[in-house]
Amino acid sequence: MDIESARKKYHREICKKIVRLKRDKTKAVEYLNFADSGNRNSINIAKGLIDLIGYEIGQGAITGLRADDFFEVITKDFIQDIFQQLQHLRPGNWLYSTEQTVIGGDYILEPEILISRLPVSDDEINAKTQVLDNNKRFATATPLRESNYHVSNPILHASISCKWTIRSDRAQNTRTEALNLIRNRKGPLPHVVAVTAEPLPTRIAALALGTGDLDCVYHFALPELKKTIEKIDNPDQLDMLNTMIEGRRLRDISDLPFDLAI
DSSP: OOOOHHHHHHHHHHHHOOOOOEETTTEEEEETTTTTTTTTHHHHHHHHHHHOOOOOOOOOOOOOHHHHHHHHHHHHHHHHHHGGGTTSSOOOOOEEEOOEEEETTTEEESSSSEEEEEOOOOHHHHHOOOOOOOSSSSSOOOOGGGGGOSSOOOEEEEEEEEESOOOOOHHHHHHEEEEHHHHHHHSSOOOOEEEEESHHHHHHHHHHSSSSSEEEEEETHHHHHHHHHHHTOOOHHHHHHHHHHHHTEEEEEGHHHHHHOO
């Protein structure tokens, strides 16, 4: 599946399984469930973005927790669909998980999506030339070598936090998860990123701008977001969006599988 087709499938699944029209009787307003009912800019941007995507949204109520769960799984499936086609760029036996996972036998991680690589056998290492001998005197601690451990755990490659929307507390939780991973790692730092559908750039900035604890933030529909904000003529939101894009702090979801191959 090519990236354009995969992205369309991703948006179709999100619209069908997650996006809902809600009504706030107190405020007498209709809004999509990833918009802030108390913020007119958020409501207008979310509506314009979904109009550009062009897929029919789902029916029936959905809780915020359920929306987050669907967002995690649909995003994981999208990444897997494309990343598996990049094996020639990033070879390995890859695992994709949305479950709490033990990595390296040392600590438990709780981000929404984890991508990890299984250790390899000595035969696989020696497939093209004799790199390892049978004496096992050297390279005895690397987690890449399956024979080094009685029970070998997957090697973490990427930790991906999924946030359907962003509020100040959720942004802080994402940063805390990233810092916990950075401080407790037992080897090279894996990719640490976030994916969101938040419509307001000023709120995305709570994750995208800062100290660099996250590699990058990815929006589920960045070109559509930019076109919508340009159309509704909101210079403040557009300036913030351009700042993040030009500063390489915000990218489209289609970039993520390729960035993971770096």
